[in-house]
Amino acid sequence: MPKQNIYDNEVFFSGYKGIRDQEVNANVLFEIPNFFEMLPSVEGKKILDLGCGFGEHCKRLVELGASSVTGIDISVKMLEIAQKENADSKITYIHMPMEDISTLNDHYDIIVSSLAFHYIEAFKPLIVDIYRLLTEGGVLVFSQEHPFSTCYRNGFERWTKDENGKKLYLNLCEYGIERENESKWFVDNVKKYHRTFSTIVNTLADAGFSIEKMVEPTPDETILSQYPGYRDLFHKPDFLLIRAKKN
Numbered sequence: 051m052p053k054q055n056i057y058d059n060e061v062f063f064s065g066y067k068g069i070r071d072q073e074v075n076a077n078v079l080f081e082i083p084n085f086f087e088m089l090p091s092v093e094g095k096k097i098l099d100l101g102c103g104f105g106e107h108c109k110r111l112v113e114l115g116a117s118s119v120t121g122i123d124i125s126v127k128m129l130e131i132a133q134k135e136n137a138d139s140k141i142t143y144i145h146m147p148m149e150d151i152s153t154l155n156d157h158y159d160i161i162v163s164s165l166a167f168h169y170i171e172a173f174k175p176l177i178v179d180i181y182r183l184l185t186e187g188g189v190l191v192f193s194q195e196h197p198f199s200t201c202y203r204n205g206f207e208r209w210t211k212d213e214n215g216k217k218l219y220l221n222l223c224e225y226g227i228e229r230e231n232e233s234k235w236f237v238d239n240v241k242k243y244h245r246t247f248s249t250i251v252n253t254l255a256d257a258g259f260s261i262e263k264m265v266e267p268t269p270d271e272t273i274l275s276q277y278p279g280y281r282d283l284f285h286k287p288d289f290l291l292i293r294a295k296k297n
Contacts, residue, residue: 101166105132
């Protein structure tokens with residue numbers, strides 16, 4: 051079955067890049083700071099970035115002291131920007147879907163992935179491959195869309211609101227049914243895969259990982275004072291981040 055490569059769709063790519071080019075967005079305020087806080091020391095470490103996108107994390111990891119970083123991505127458009135804007139002698143970019151990392155013969159001290167796992171159907175084989183590619187005691191750090199987000203189907207209203215449009219509380223939809231969902235995000239038929247918390251954690255544990263930390267970012271008072279719209283994250287965090295260690 052061909053792997054989804056929505057990021058090479060011109061309309062989708064332009065819309066997505068427009069969001070990421072904004073100075074302030076949920077990634078900048080919540081996902082990226084928590085992602086880097088969860089990392090162990092990267093000094094002198096060999097790192098693999100799954101779904102590296104524009105290569106921004108690869109470049110920052112090198113700046114933090116990584117000895118080498120390999121970034122893989124299924125999107126040619128993403129990698130073109132990575133090579134142009136985030137190139138470095140210590141970074142190698144490879145055009146490859148992460149489902150094919152079983153073909154890699156190297157080993158890494160740290161494997162990272164930012165907001166990509168929810169696009170992957172075959173989650174268990176991916177985690178098994180990651181475990182194999184890590185050195186003993188190696189660490190996996192990844193973020194993904196929160197399971198309270200991935201469970202929604204098209205046409206279901208996520209929020210109950212008052213007469214002024216204020217979000218009162220979250221409506222959950224078939225959270226316990228794991229499945230492929232299609233949504234509209236710039237274009238139709240964007241596929242994401244819903245998995246429960248227990249499936250995510252048990253898949254890691256069954257592969258041999260120890261879960262060291264989980265984070266569901268919410269805003270602090272400083273963020274709320276500037277961007278009060280993010281108060282809805284107290285109802286439903288946008289992101290789930292996990293750090294797991296190879297036993």
